[in-house]
Amino acid sequence: MLSEKEQSILSIRNLNIWYGDAQILSSLSFEVQQKQVTAFIGPANCGKSTLVRCLNRLNDFVPNFRSTGEILFKGVHLGTSTDTTALRKQIGMVFRRPVLFRCSIYENVAYGARISGVNQAAHLDTIVEKNLRKTGLWGAVENILDETPEQLSRGQQQLLCIARALAVDPEVLIFDEPCGELDPIETVKIETLVRDLTNECTLIFATNKRRQAARVSDVAGFLYGGELIEFGATEKIFTNPQDNRTEQYVTGRLG
Numbered sequence: 001m002l003s004e005k006e007q008s009i010l011s012i013r014n015l016n017i018w019y020g021d022a023q024i025l026s027s028l029s030f031e032v033q034q035k036q037v038t039a040f041i042g043p044a045n046c047g048k049s050t051l052v053r054c055l056n057r058l059n060d061f062v063p064n065f066r067s068t069g070e071i072l073f074k075g076v077h078l079g080t081s082t083d084t085t086a087l088r089k090q091i092g093m094v095f096r097r098p099v100l101f102r103c104s105i106y107e108n109v110a111y112g113a114r115i116s117g118v119n120q121a122a123h124l125d126t127i128v129e130k131n132l133r134k135t136g137l138w139g140a141v142e143n144i145l146d147e148t149p150e151q152l153s154r155g156q157q158q159l160l161c162i163a164r165a166l167a168v169d170p171e172v173l174i175f176d177e178p179c180g181e182l183d184p185i186e187t188v189k190i191e192t193l194v195r196d197l198t199n200e201c202t203l204i205f206a207t208n209k210r211r212q213a214a215r216v217s218d219v220a221g222f223l224y225g226g227e228l229i230e231f232g233a234t235e236k237i238f239t240n241p242q243d244n245r246t247e248q249y250v251t252g253r254l255g
Contacts, residue, residue, distance in 0.1 A: 008031040008032060008034075009034045009073070010202075011031050011071070012028055012069070012071055015027070015029070015068075019062065019065055020064040023226065024226055025047045025051060029069075032172075033218075035198050035199070036218040036219060037203040037205055037219070038203070038204050039217035039234065040052065041208065041213045041223070042208065042249070042255065043249075043254075043255030044208060047223050047226045049177070051206070052206050054067065054071060055071060056084075056088050056091035056092075057078060058093065073091065089170065090172065091173075092166075093165070095161075095177075095178070096181060098154065098160070104149075105148070108161075108163075109131055109132060112164060112167045131164075131166045132163050134166055137156060137159045153186070154181055155187075155190070156186075172203075173202070173203055174204045175204065175206065177207055179212065187212075194216050195216060214234060214238050222237065224245055229246055230246040
């Protein structure tokens with residue numbers, strides 16, 4: 001019997017993506033295992049964001065988007081009949097720029113629990129504190145929970161977004177260039193948190209920072225020109241790649 005970490009939670013089979021007439025991704029196939037960090041690396045405009053946004057159907061909002069192939073979440077095909085609201089609770093996302101709601105720090109975290117039907121104040125208090133503690137943000141905000149998050153640093157705002165995503169207990173959490181606008185100290189906090197969260201959920205991490213992918217991930221995929229050039233254990237991708245393009249990219253000679 002496969003261990004939990006050896007079981008696929010997402011299966012992508014021959015995925016092709018177009019925006020209008022422009023094909024963005026071509027014939028991608030891979031498996032994402034549970035309770036691991038899977039990183040996707042590659043230069044700008046190689047299709048990383050397009051790929052990860054397919055996994056919880058966010059690309060449905062993009063005009064002229066179409067796809068072929070299959071994305072299976074726990075063996076179930078994510079088709080047009082999928083309840084996307086429920087799906088996005090199970091597969092959450094953190095973006096490059098913190099997306100904050102126009103409400104208090106407390107309500108930013110409590111939002112997901114509220115729309116899931118949690119209304120008891122004591123229960124909401126527990127959820128908010130628990131997830132702010134998970135992200136290491138509690139000490140900085142416990143006395144200003146009723147204030148808006150604009151006063152927080154960009155890194156703290158990103159941690160707040162992660163706390164909000166965690167508050168609905170997602171099975172998968174996607175990070176799309178989450179450190180792109182953060183300083184080195186804030187970046188370390190996010191990277192450390194990503195590694196810590198593997199005990200709770202499956203992490204998918206898109207980045208064009210090679211060393212960052214090497215630090216945070218168990219498995220890595222190299223995207224180039226819309227193709228998945230190589231996919232496998234991170235150590236192998238970075239130390240013994242099988243494709244010359246991968247070797248050129250991880251050593252900084254490509255992209």
